Amino acid sequence: MLWRRLxxxxxxxxxxxxxxxxxxxxxxxxxxxYQLAVLWLPQDVLLAEFVRPDPVVAxxxxxxxxxxxxxxxxxxxxxxxxxxxxxDRRVVWLRRLLYLAVAEILVLWLxxxxxxxxxxEAVAGALWAxxxxxxxxxxxxxxxxxxxxxxxxxxxxxxxxAGPALDEIPxxxxxxxxxxxxxTGLLWQVLILxxxxxxxxxxxxxxxVGRVSLVLSLITMLLEAGLQxxxxxxxxxxxxxxxxxxxxxxxxxxxxxxxxxGPETTGTPAGGGPSPLIxxxxxxxxxxxxxxxxxxxxxxxxxxxxxxxxGPNAGWDDVCGTDRIGQLGYGDARPEDREKVFLCxxxxxxDGFPPLFPSALSDEDVLAYGRRLCTARDxxxxxxxxxxxxxxxxxxxxxxxxxxxxxxxxxxxxPDLLLSAADQAEKMRAESAADEAELAAQCTDPWxxxxxxxxxxxxxxxxxxGAYAVHDYADEAGEEDVSDVTPKGGLVAAEGSTAFVxxxxxxxxxxxxxxxxxxRPPLRLKGWEYVAEVGVLSRTGHLGVPEHAASGGGEExxxxxxxxxxxxxxxxxxxxxxxxxxxxxxxxxxxxxxRSARHVQYRGLT
Numbered sequence: 160m161l162w163r164r165l166x167x168x169x170x171x172x173x174x175x176x177x178x179x180x181x182x183x184x185x186x187x188x189x190x191x192x193y194q195l196a197v198l199w200l201p202q203d204v205l206l207a208e209f210v211r212p213d214p215v216v217a218x219x220x221x222x223x224x225x226x227x228x229x230x231x232x233x234x235x236x237x238x239x240x241x242x243x244x245x246x247d248r249r250v251v252w253l254r255r256l257l258y259l260a261v262a263e264i265l266v267l268w269l270x271x272x273x274x275x276x277x278x279x280e281a282v283a284g285a286l287w288a289x290x291x292x293x294x295x296x297x298x299x300x301x302x303x304x305x306x307x308x309x310x311x312x313x314x315x316x317x318x319x320x321a322g323p324a325l326d327e328i329p330x331x332x333x334x335x336x337x338x339x340x341x342x343t344g345l346l347w348q349v350l351i352l353x354x355x356x357x358x359x360x361x362x363x364x365x366x367x368v369g370r371v372s373l374v375l376s377l378i379t380m381l382l383e384a385g386l387q388x389x390x391x392x393x394x395x396x397x398x399x400x401x402x403x404x405x406x407x408x409x410x411x412x413x414x415x416x417x418x419x420x421g422p423e424t425t426g427t428p429a430g431g432g433p434s435p436l437i438x439x440x441x442x443x444x445x446x447x448x449x450x451x452x453x454x455x456x457x458x459x460x461x462x463x464x465x466x467x468x469x470g471p472n473a474g475w476d477d478v479c480g481t482d483r484i485g486q487l488g489y490g491d492a493r494p495e496d497r498e499k500v501f502l503c504x505x506x507x508x509x510d511g512f513p514p515l516f517p518s519a520l521s522d523e524d525v526l527a528y529g530r531r532l533c534t535a536r537d538x539x540x541x542x543x544x545x546x547x548x549x550x551x552x553x554x555x556x557x558x559x560x561x562x563x564x565x566x567x568x569x570x571x572x573x574p575d576l577l578l579s580a581a582d583q584a585e586k587m588r589a590e591s592a593a594d595e596a597e598l599a600a601q602c603t604d605p606w607x608x609x610x611x612x613x614x615x616x617x618x619x620x621x622x623x624x625g626a627y628a629v630h631d632y633a634d635e636a637g638e639e640d641v642s643d644v645t646p647k648g649g650l651v652a653a654e655g656s657t658a659f660v661x662x663x664x665x666x667x668x669x670x671x672x673x674x675x676x677x678x679r680p681p682l683r684l685k686g687w688e689y690v691a692e693v694g695v696l697s698r699t700g701h702l703g704v705p706e707h708a709a710s711g712g713g714e715e716x717x718x719x720x721x722x723x724x725x726x727x728x729x730x731x732x733x734x735x736x737x738x739x740x741x742x743x744x745x746x747x748x749x750x751x752x753x754r755s756a757r758h759v760q761y762r763g764l765t
Contacts, residue, residue: 305350524548695732
């Protein structure tokens with residue numbers, strides 16, 4: 160039947176997806192698609208949560224994991240034959256928990272790792288704690304001593320799951336012994352494997368896969384302990400090793416669930432060829448060869464990339480990385496935290512550059528060298544101090560960092576560094592408003608004696624666009640006209656309800672006066688370098704310079720545009736004057752009713 164071969168179909172689909180990801184990654188020269196297809200995690204999450212290995216090691220590790228996960232899919236979806244519902248409710252619930260645990264190892268952790276730490280640890284405890292106990296209760300131990308010992312280890316293992324959750328509760332001090340109980344999980348697995356072997360419901364293959372899982376877990380823990388002693392800090396996480404060991408554990412759990420109702424419900428395909436145990440052992444051998452290489456390679460890269468290893472500064476990773484204290488400015492840091500900020504800025508790699516001081520120095524030595532830098536007379540003396548400290552940097556320390564140790568010295572030459580981020584932003588806003596007001600004071604009406612029905616004078620900043628548009632700003636259909644307008648041979652061009660105006664000189668602020676008349680005003684050319692006239696259509700009775708209304712600067716620059724369509728909807732003539740005198744380029748826009756759409760240039764560019 161089709162469902163009997165479902166496991167092979169799912170495994171094949173997974174491998175086809177992996178092959179597609181590998182092909183895309185090879186074509187693009189990027190390992191990301193292959194990692195995503197194998198591990199179901201995007202590359203940015205991998206780089207944030209785990210250490211990136213060498214490409215060769217990564218490809219080898221991913222290939223091993225892909226093969227193991229295909230085997231896992233085949234085992235999961237090789238559905239056992241239908242059997243009567245077990246009479247023991249504990250068996251029913253244990254099978255459910257086993258399948259849920261496999262789902263957690265395979266895919267649910269992608270969801271739970273995004274939960275708050277307390278929630279994620281509580282969810283893990285709610286799954287594994289009852290599983291530990293139920294597995295012991297459903298086994299036929301044939302020995303009261305073994306059963307009692309297994310119950311004790313199950314209870315301790317369940318208790319160890321509570322440790323990480325309790326540690327996330329503010330104010331709760333978790334004793335170290337609770338973390339040491341994590342080892343009882345491995346002892347529990349040893350006893351469960353003994354119980355499965357004595358029970359008779361589980362096949363030799365299932366028990367042997369569990370043994371492989373146990374051995375790999377022990378080897379991984381020993382390697383981590385050895386690397387921790389070698390590096391004098393926690394060994395780096397390696398996603399490929401974790402995924403591979405997790406697959407063996409998941410296969411043991413899923414086969415245990417399949418066979419829990421009796422040996423005939425395994426659903427294991429019959430046929431010749433190597434047994435699953437031999438296949439698993441071969442893959443495990445490859446994995447064991449990769450384990451040391453992966454750990455050592457990634458551990459070395461992490462130490463090199465981070466620019467430091469453990470030593471006197473070993474406790475600063477959480478402070479500087481988690482609390483982001485190294486990103487604070489002097490004015491935002493509490494007085495008692497300012498030395499911490501200096502240590503974060505000088506002991507760890509920032510912006511891709513190596514740290515200022517080597518990790519071999521104690522925090523006290525770093526602070527002492529920092530205070531000597533405060534009293535250094537020039538850059539050469541600073542470099543001499545850094546050289547004495549063993550720094551590999553070829554330049555001195557920035558004032559933004561040094562200010563945390565000697566604010567009086569640095570503040571005398573750069574007082575802004577003493578301000579908080581909010582105060583600095585407010586100062587910049589005040590300075591910008593003052594500059595705009597100064598520019599606005601330089602802009603005057605070039606036709607003071609000619610009064611219009613509506614007018615406005617002020618500064619218009621052309622910004623990066625380097626031009627401005629005059630159009631019916633209430634006409635949504637007319638917005639499409641903007642992209643079609645390109646001045647040719649002059650400063651102004653018009654299309655439909657839009658006119659586009661360029662400056663005579665470079666992009667920047669210009670003095671802009673807009674005057675709207677009910678009738679055609681006289682043509683005055685004296686004093687202007689460029690004068691031209693075009694036709695513009697107003698479909699809604701609104702016409703102006705949107706978002707850049709001529710104003711006196713500051714907040715007034717956000718005022719609504721002047722509506723120059725004083726006669727309502729219809730056609731208007733737009734006359735553009737450019738040039739004039741003064742520190743800023745002068746623009747005068749004269750708008751009045753007129754049916755002609757003709758472009759007329761009276762003076763200036765051709």
